[in-house]
Amino acid sequence: MINFFRQLTLPWLVSLLAIALFTGLWYQYEAKTQQQLQLTRFAATLQLSIRPLLTTSDPQWLKAQLTHIGHNSGLKLTAIAVFDRRHQLLISTGPTDMVRPLSADENIDRFQLVTVGHYLIAFQPVAEPGAANHNTRKPTAEQHYLMLVVEQAPLSVAWLMPVLMVALIGGGVLLLFRRTVAQHQQRLQIDVSLLTHKLNQLRHGQLNVKVEDQLVSELTPLQQGLNALASAQATTQQQLQMQLQQQQQQLEALQQAQAQAKAQTALMQQRNSQQQQQLQIAGQNMQQLLEQHLPGDELAWQLNAQLFLLQHTSGHTTAESINLAQFLAALLPQLQAPLASRNVSLQLFEAADNCRFNTVLCQQTLAIVLQAMLRLGCRSSDVSEISLYLQLKAEQRQLQLTLICDGDGLSSAVRQKLMQDAATAQPWQDADIAIVASARQSLAAQLSVQSLDGLGCTLQLTLALTELSPADTAVLQHMLLFDNQPARLKERAASLSAVTGYLASCNDLAELERKVALHLYDAAIIFLPAEEPAPAELQRWQALIQALSSCQRILCYASANTGRRWQQLLQLPVSAAPFCLQQLMHTALPGAALPKLLVVDDNTTNLAFVRVLLQQQALQLQTASTGAEALQLCAQQRFDLILLDIQLPDIAGTEVARQLRQLAEYQHTPILAFTAHALDEEIEQFLQAGMNDVIIKPLGADNLQQIMRWCQSARKTDSRAQ
Template sequence: MTNYFRQLTLPWLIALSLMLLFTALWYHYESKIMQRAQVQQYTSSLQFSIRPLLTSKNPDLLKAQLNHLRYASVLPVGAIAVYSDSGRLISGTDKAALLPQFQPHHRQHEFHLWHEAGKLIAVQPMSSAASSGYEDVIAGQNDNYYIVVQLDAPGNYSVWLVPVLVVAMLGWAALLVMLSGIGRVSQRQQTDISLLVHKLSQLKQGQLNSRLDEDLVSELTPLKLALNELAGQQLNNRSRDDTEKNQLKQQITELTQSLASEKQQTAQLQRLYEQSKQKQQQQILQLRQLTQQQAVMPDNLLQQALHSQVMLAELTLATEPEPLTPLVLTEYVARQLPHYRNILAAQNLTLQLNEAAANAVYQLALPESLLTTLLTALLRLSSHSEGITELTLNMQLSVTGSAGSLLLSVTGNGDGLLASVRQQLVNPGLQSQHWQDSDSQIVTLITTKLNAVIEVQSLEGLGSTVSVRIPAADCQPVQVKRLNHLLLFDQQLARLTERKAALGSLVTHVAQSTDLAELQLKAKQYHYDAALIFLPAPTELAAWLELIQALKQNSKVFCYADPNCIQMWREALGVAITAEPFCLAELQQVETVDTVKLPRLLVVDDNPTNLAFIQMLLKQQPLELTTANCAQQALQLCTGQQFDVILLDIQLPDLHGTEVARQLRQMQEYQLTPILAFTAHALADEVASFKAAGMNDVIFKPLEVNKLQQILDWCSSAKTDNTGQ
């Protein structure tokens, strides 16, 4: 681009010179045209000014007029003279003598202008008789005249010099601008070339940031593209080299780790071999001890010890992981419970079972064989304590989302665990050669396989608890059949609370009792799906017999008793009574009673506190509760539904309670329905008005627990009447 501008410099100067010459000639020509037009216009005006004076024949007056016109002209007039067509001077200005001798050779009819002796001479022909209406000023004559005007010729340079200078200045300014642009472009080229050289130097040195992103002049754009392409290729090559280096490093690292892992595996195999060898030696020593003591050991203990040795050997030699089995814990416990009870029966120990509500509604995946072996070992090692008579097996599944944990614990009374067993559970790596420690070794091995955690609590004289918490990663909910209402009895309040919590996943409403009289009352109120009775020490056998016979008519009855008194209960009641621990799976075989048989109670009160308190009191009772806060809502509910008992507030905001009772009695469906007045106080005449309106009884506020039975009695009697109908 710079060379292009430089090549245009000389043609531009030539064009500028030609332009100046043309401008000068043009302005010179234009000035002559304008000068001629001005002089012609001036001479024409002279004709009109002096034509009237030609008739006066007064030369002085004509001369004066000519002098006046000369001085008044804006043109540089030197002299003015009037000649006749014969060349005679008629009149002239003061300097008319300076005019050249005018002698027309022939008659002129047009304006003439020429240069003579540095002066301009203008000749304008005219006649004494003008076409503008003048009469002949000279009688009998028709003379023609010539006006001769001498003007100073202006300098030629004044006409064209200024335009030429203006054009020259503009041309030089354009040339300077062009030269300045050429300089800037040249400087930009030098800068871009220096940048290219710098980037090429970086590219040569192998630097990665050698790409050129700045804008360059158009001549250097191909070089920029080539440079960037080379830089991109270099970057790709460097990236490929770095990738290959990283891959080589990673391969070297993997090989190093593989070698280290193989070394660790070799060392681990060596340790496992040594441990296996030691365990085999321990098992041999334990078997020798059993062989030496078999003469004095009972057969059942010897059989258990040998079985423990076999399980320990199998666990020690097992290399493959046990397969996972989908388990619902309630079903699993029902299958394994006879086996666990037989383990303890040989030692005359009783077994209690506590299950969590989640055991019945979730399925988890665990190795079933390991779980069975673990529970067997836990029961056996806990049964070795001195003075023990009872073991309690707790299986508590807790689930959060899909993850959960299973807590297995065995609690026993007596003097606590043996010292060797406790040390083996707390320190799994501790070596033991006694045959009684084989169960604790089984527990530690299985907890290691299941990633479980062991906790041991043992105090002399206070018993012991061994807990194993097993993680369960995939817990899926399962559908179970729920009972509507169940009657639960147990004299031990703590155990009653635990059983009620465990039943929460299988039973909607649980009516609990710790007293025989209360149990008799609850049994009369409703027909339950099932009754779960944990019999106390044998007392009041006749009352118990009557109660059990009444319950059996409408409900499935489960009776459990202590083994020491189970025979007495069987003889007294004449029903099946079991000493086995109760498990939740037994309730899943019970057929539910239709919920239509539930008595339906409608409570009408405008006080939200009273309604909330009543709902809390009746929540666990065998009835269907509906509430209304005004008379209009109560009447609408009674129109669309059939209630067995209505507890009706007297002071309602929209209608008095007696009026509501009268309207209800007018309905065919509620002519015999018990309606109970609900009021804070009432005189004898008010009570009479309540009954006159159709109410059956009065319940005084505030509603207390002892008054609750009055409502339940009405519900029970109303349901019995309706059923009989």
């Protein structure tokens, strides 16, 4: 950049001098031109001003006037002279040696300008008044001439100032350019230092040494090369770090595998030690059991418990897919056996998901854990009833086993043993405690024990499930549930609602009678009271059972003390075993075809009201608004009951009934007249047309019972026909 500046200086100076010379000459020429122009104008003005003065006879006054005019002209007039037509000097201002004499033969007919040395001499003829052209005219007898002598401006004054201005501007530009060059040189040095610093960092292996700042254009290729080199080095460094991390991970994995192998070996040794210890304890317990001379069932369970503990300690358990509802139904006799000898009643409660899902569990483990929990409940003194909850919760993927019993509760020693390590040796008398504690530890279950003196105890074991799959479940259309215990009714209704399209539940006998009168049911589950009924109440129960005879299945349950008596009174099978969902799924068929009811009415409001009243009933409802539509529907399908309006827009209701009775399928079908009024004569006409009964509008609770009785009658008729 410095060499470039040096090479540029000489041409710049030469150009600057040429510009200064041209400017000076131009200014000199311009000054002369301006001076000549001013002189021409002044001469023209003076020849007009002096014409009146030439008539005066006083030469001194004329001279004074010319001197005054010369001083006020603004020109550097050296002299003003006036000549007559014979070229004789008349008047002169200024030095006489500056006035040039005119020869007689000089012809001055216009403005003339002559340069003599440093002076300009201008000749101007004085024109006569009224002359058309003041510059050119022929000499007359009174012709006069003016001579003006003007000193020219010195040359230095004409071009020195422009040259100085050009020199100053050029010098300023030259200094500014030199300053710019110096700044560029300084920036270049700084950028070079930066590149040198970055190269040193790159040489020492530092990362992220790219130059992001904008450098001078001369160093841009170096900047790009440095950045590319830094990127390549960073990529290489990252690859090396990744390889190093992979090697470290492999080393850690090897160390971890080695530690796991050591831990597995220690665990196997511990298990072997526990198995040997458990085997020794089991052998001692079995020997003691044989010496106790226990009853056969009790001895069998104790031996199975010891075998289970041995298998569970060794890890020899097999999980398989099971349905909890089916599993509990198969296990029910084993659950009842130990309670029957102790005169303890059992109530089972299941969740709806027990039927709807299959899970993967070890059946043997679950069975013996349930039996152990029941035996733990029997440890409470004065226990009379145990409630066992087996609840699958699909959303939480959990299985909750809950035991609730009355009595005095569990002792603190039993509760403490339940929370101990499963490896702790237990005598054969505490096999139930050992089984629950072992299940808690091996299955990673959560165990909760609550016990209050005189209020019984609650034992809950929560298992986490990993696999669930939907199960095929038969759904009943309409079901009736009765239990005079509100708490038990609520629990059973929650589980049955999932396998039932419509569930009606109640705990009052009067409410049960009302529901039986208003609805038709596929199945009825009746939990009979624990006390024997009075004669009046017995008659009501017998009437209810008779009304429920249209159900596909009636399941009655009672306690062991009153079950046989209820069976004798009702002449119906009454089970003393606990109710489980699988009994309903296994014995009850899927909902049979509901009775079909056809309602014919031309009033859309009446039809909408009928739909609202009958939507919860166990029947299939269809409607028609004309007699022709009703006949067409009856020709396409078979209805069990027809509710027929008398006043239809196209065909009278009685005529529709007559046409239906002519069809073989509708000769015995109940047809009810649906009218707002009916006199005795009208009722006789309805019966003669083939109608069976009359329903008075509007439809209410009494009329609804009347319709449901005809539905039950039609259903029984169909059952006998089949």
